[in-house]
Structures are given as structure tokens and as C-alpha cells.
Amino acid sequence: MESRTIVRIALIAAVIAVLGLLPGVVLPIAAGVPVTAQTLGVMLAGIVLGPRHGALAVLLFIFVVLLGAPLLSGGRGGLGVLFGPSVGFLIGFVPAAFVTGLLMQRLKHLPVFAAALIAAIGGGIVVEYACGIVGLMAVARMSVVQALIATAVFIPGDLLKALATAFVAEASFRAYPAAIAGRA
Amino acid sequence: MIADSLAPPNWLSRVPAGVKLAALALFSVALVPVDDWRILAAALLALGAIYAGFGRYGLTRLKLLRPLLPLLVVIGGVQALSQGFEAGAVIVMRLVAMLLAADLVSMTTTMGALMEVLAPPLRLLRPLGVNPRKMSLAVALVMRFVPVLMTRWRAREEAWKARSSRRVPVRLVAAFFAESLQLADRVAEALDARGFDTAPVTPRPPRR
Numbered sequence: 001m002e003s004r005t006i007v008r009i010a011l012i013a014a015v016i017a018v019l020g021l022l023p024g025v026v027l028p029i030a031a032g033v034p035v036t037a038q039t040l041g042v043m044l045a046g047i048v049l050g051p052r053h054g055a056l057a058v059l060l061f062i063f064v065v066l067l068g069a070p071l072l073s074g075g076r077g078g079l080g081v082l083f084g085p086s087v088g089f090l091i092g093f094v095p096a097a098f099v100t101g102l103l104m105q106r107l108k109h110l111p112v113f114a115a116a117l118i119a120a121i122g123g124g125i126v127v128e129y130a131c132g133i134v135g136l137m138a139v140a141r142m143s144v145v146q147a148l149i150a151t152a153v154f155i156p157g158d159l160l161k162a163l164a165t166a167f168v169a170e171a172s173f174r175a176y177p178a179a180i181a182g183r184a
Numbered sequence: 185m186i187a188d189s190l191a192p193p194n195w196l197s198r199v200p201a202g203v204k205l206a207a208l209a210l211f212s213v214a215l216v217p218v219d220d221w222r223i224l225a226a227a228l229l230a231l232g233a234i235y236a237g238f239g240r241y242g243l244t245r246l247k248l249l250r251p252l253l254p255l256l257v258v259i260g261g262v263q264a265l266s267q268g269f270e271a272g273a274v275i276v277m278r279l280v281a282m283l284l285a286a287d288l289v290s291m292t293t294t295m296g297a298l299m300e301v302l303a304p305p306l307r308l309l310r311p312l313g314v315n316p317r318k319m320s321l322a323v324a325l326v327m328r329f330v331p332v333l334m335t336r337w338r339a340r341e342e343a344w345k346a347r348s349s350r351r352v353p354v355r356l357v358a359a360f361f362a363e364s365l366q367l368a369d370r371v372a373e374a375l376d377a378r379g380f381d382t383a384p385v386t387p388r389p390p391r392r
Contacts (some may be wrong), residue, residue: 001315001318002372003372003375003376004368004372004373006322007325007326007368007369007371007375008368009373010321010322010325010329010368011365011367011368013329014325014327014329014332014333015333017330018330018333018334018337021334022334022337031360042363045357048365060237060323061326063323064323064326067295067298068190068291068293068294069330070248071330073251076252078286078289078291079205079287079290080283080285080286080287081281081286083254083279083282083285083286084252084255085252085259085279086252086255101368117231135236139279140259140279141263142263143266144205145254146262150258150259150262164357167358168358170358171355171358171359171361172361172365173363175362176362176365176366178365178369179361179365
């Protein structure tokens with residue numbers, strides 16, 4: 001692995017952290033729904049780095065959080081996050097970034113915006129929620145339906161984040177074509 | 185920001201990190217089958233006493249639970265509706281006890297100490313292609329990038345706010361993101377120029 005790859009992975013991990021620490025900067029979201037931009041970073045990880053390196057960036061982020069850095073949205077960190085009810089969403093970041101990257105690769109023939117939007121919805125919403133719901137079922141002993149109802153409030157916010165991801169991907173690609181793996 | 189996550193030195197800081205991790209694992213596993221609210225209440229009381237023993241810092245630390253409050257209420261509520269009040273209380277108490285115990289380890293153990301405990305298991309992963317040297321470089325880079333990116337973002341945000349009363353647009357995030365990627369590529373060039381060798385010590389055919 002070249003230094004360029006390692007540094008990019010580390011940078012994206014840091015971007016995921018920073019987006020989680022700055023709540024509500026970007027997203028014009030209906031009042032009352034607590035949404036941070038952290039999953040925006042996870043979606044971007046897959047799009048920019050591709051499936052394998054994107055998943056590695058997310059793993060690195062989780063590793064640093066578990067080591068105790070308070071980088072999870074809301075300033076949480078440390079081993080406690082493994083026991084929280086939202087652990088499924090946290091672990092789900094890894095397959096979410098992987099699937100986002102995979103979809104992005106498969107959709108090479110589409111324009112960046114469209115490909116990134118589809119990839120972000122597939123990885124960042126479908127896969128992410130599937131993991132989060134399984135986590136809630138296991139940790140909070142909820143049924144599928146209960147877990148679905150408990151998480152459904154966040155889906156509109158995440159759809160907006162997928163849109164924002166596509167926008168950011170498209171704009172960064174135009175500003176710096178080397179930004180997106182396998183496109184330049 | 186990152187220094188805040190450690191408590192002022194106390195008796196628990198002096199316990200070796202490996203012992204604390206093992207104790208945490210045992211405690212959490214032991215708690216899973218417990219369905220009696222009295223045992224859980226006792227565990228919570230004991231944890232509360234330890235937190236209180238840390239003085240004011242321990243009490244402010246409890247505030248970290250606040251972001252989780254809505255989710256805990258939903259979980260407790262759903263459980264209480266379907267299986268009775270006691271079941272709801274038990275599940276919330278168990279979650280809070282595990283969170284508090286894990287946070288005790290996190291706030292009394294430095295990242296360096298945890299990395300050291302993890303070094304032997306990471307070495308076991310070497311045949312799978314995990315290079316401990318690259319791992320620590322990557323962790324160090326993340327810790328360094330976070331404050332740098334925060335500062336850069338704040339500067340952009342201030343520049344925007346000085347010129348417009350509208351809220352910060354997504355466009356600004358896109359520019360920030362593209363600039364950060366360029367920063368990463370420059371840092372990589374700098375590492376290479378200084379001869380930071382990420383290749384393994386034993387020669388191996390180059391892989392792209």
C-alpha cells in the first residue's frame with residue numbers, strides 16, 4: 001500500500017469525524033430530528049476511495065473512536081459505544097461504505113452525480129439501516145417492526161444526506177478530478 | 185478537545201490497561217443474562233459511586249449520556265408497552281450500566297496504553313496483511329488531521345458568514361472536501377520525500 005493510499009484513508013477517517021462534530025452545518029433538515037453529517041462522511045468514503053479502501057477508512061475511524069477519541073457524533077467515544085443501542089449503525093458504517101464504493105464502481109458509465117446518488121442510497125441507507133435495525137433487535141430486544149418504526153424518523157434526513165453526498169462528489173470531481181478513485 | 189476525554193489521574197488510571205479491558209469484558213458478558221432489576225440497580229449504584237469518587241469530573245462525565253437519551257427513552261418505552269414496565273426498565277438499566285463501565289475504562293486509559301495492549305493481537309494479524317507500523321501511522325494521521333480540518337472548516341465558515349447572512353451551503357462543504365483531498369495528496373508526497381518507508385522490511389515484489 002502506497003503512502004498516498006494510507007494518507008487518503010486517514011484523511012477520510014478524519015473527515016468522517018469532523019462531519020460528526022459539526023452538527024447541523026449543512027443540512028436544511030426539519031426541526032426536531034437530530035441528524036448529523038457523520039453518515040455523509042461514510043457515504044463519501046466509499047465513493048472517493050472505492051469499496052476496499054473506503055471500508056478501511058471507516059474501520060480506522062471506528063478503531064480511533066474505540067481507543068477513546070470522542071469523535072462520534074455528540075462527542076461520544078471509547079469502548080462504551082460498543083454497548084450502546086446504536087452499535088448496529090456504527091458497525092454498519094463498514095459494509096455501508098463498502099457497498100457504496102462497489103455501486104460507484106459498477107456505475108462508472110453514469111455521470112458522477114447520478115452514480116453517487118444511487119451508491120449513497122444503496123450503501124448509506126439500505127445497508128446502513130439493515131445493520132442498525134439488526135443491532136436494535138439484538139441490543140434492545142426489539143422486533144423488526146418496532147425497530148423499523150423507531151428508525152423511520154431518520155430516513156428523510158438520510159435521503160437528504162445522500163443528495164448532499166452526490167452534490168459534494170460531483171463538485172469535488174470537477175474541482176479535483178483525482179478526487180474519485182477510478183474516474184480520473 | 186481530545187485531551188478532555190481523559191479523567192484527571194486517579195486510582196483507576198494506575199490499573200494496567202489490559203486488566204481493565206479484561207474486567208470490562210467480564211462485567212459486560214456477566215450483565216447480559218441478568219433480568220433482575222435489583223441486581224442491575226446495585227451495579228448502577230456501584231458504578232455511580234465510582235463516578236462520584238472521581239469528584240466533579242466524574243459527574244460532568246455523566247453528561248455524555250445525554251445524546252443517547254432519546255434512543256434510550258424509545259427503547260425503554262417500546263419494551264414497556266409490549267412487555268410491561270419492568271422489562272423496559274431492565275433493558276435501559278442494563279444498557280446504561282454497560283455504557284458507564286466502558287466509559288470508566290476509556291476515561292482512565294490513554295490511547296497509547298490501549299494501543300500497546302492491542303499491539304500483540306495486531307501482530308497476530310500480520311499474515312493477513314495488517315502492518316502494525318502502517319496502523320500506527322494511520323492512527324497518528326487521523327489524530328493530527330482532525331484538528332487541522334476543524335480549523336480549516338471554521339475559517340471557511342467564518343469567511344462565508346462575514347459575507348452572507350444565509351446559512352452555510354453544501355457548496356462550501358464540497359469545496360472544503362476537494363481541498364482536503366488535495367491536502368492529503370500533498371502530505372503523502374511529503375512523507376515519501378522524507379523517506380517514510382511503508383514497505384515491509386523483507387523485500388517483496390511491488391504490488392499496485
